[in-house]
Amino acid sequence: MANAPDVVLSDLQIALMRVLWLRGECSTAEVAEVLAQERGIKHTTVATMLTRLEKRGVVALRRDARQVYYVARVSESEVRRSMVSELLGSLFGGDAKALVSHLVDEAEIAPGDLEKLRKKLARGGREHE
Incomplete structure (x- = not known):
């Protein structure tokens, strides 16, 4: 895991990260499905959050054709x-x-x-x- 001494996340970001911590690498759709069931969060919101977390270095992404997969970079x-x-x-x-x-x-x-x-x-x- 990356060294992340200043990672402060919102409640919703923590919920998203918990999906990745529990399941490992997940597609945007997989994370969105879990958060839709738990919190009623829309797919577009999850995609935006994942993109922002990737820019901060909190998650890493991998592209496979049109599918994007994310994995936590911090524990x-x-x-x-x-x-x-x-x-x-x-x-x-x-x-x-x-x-x-x-x-x-x-x-x-x-x-x-x-x-x-x-x-x-x-x-x-x-x-x-």
């Missing part, structure tokens, strides 16, 4: 990391403790998950669960 974890970093910087002034405190205070983290988080922090956050 879900790269996008997640980039978007959390953006949120951390813009909303919490780079203070990770403030972000975690907010999540705990707002009950975004279930009580049972707090113990898992403590253990992960004790290990230095090295293991991916």
Whole structure:
């Protein structure tokens, strides 16, 4: 996957990318079919979004006759990391403790998950669960 430190996507772009992350290479029609069922999105909108994401380097395209296929060039974890970093910087002034405190205070983290988080922090956050 490409190095993508500044990939921030909209909700709809993430939905589109999830199709590619789950299925791998897909035609525009295949992505449009999934998003039409899930969100009522039209084929032309999906085609436009894919073209824009390709120009940004987020997806790559391959042409086969008249059919165009797309594949993700960035992983879900790269996008997640980039978007959390953006949120951390813009909303919490780079203070990770403030972000975690907010999540705990707002009950975004279930009580049972707090113990898992403590253990992960004790290990230095090295293991991916």
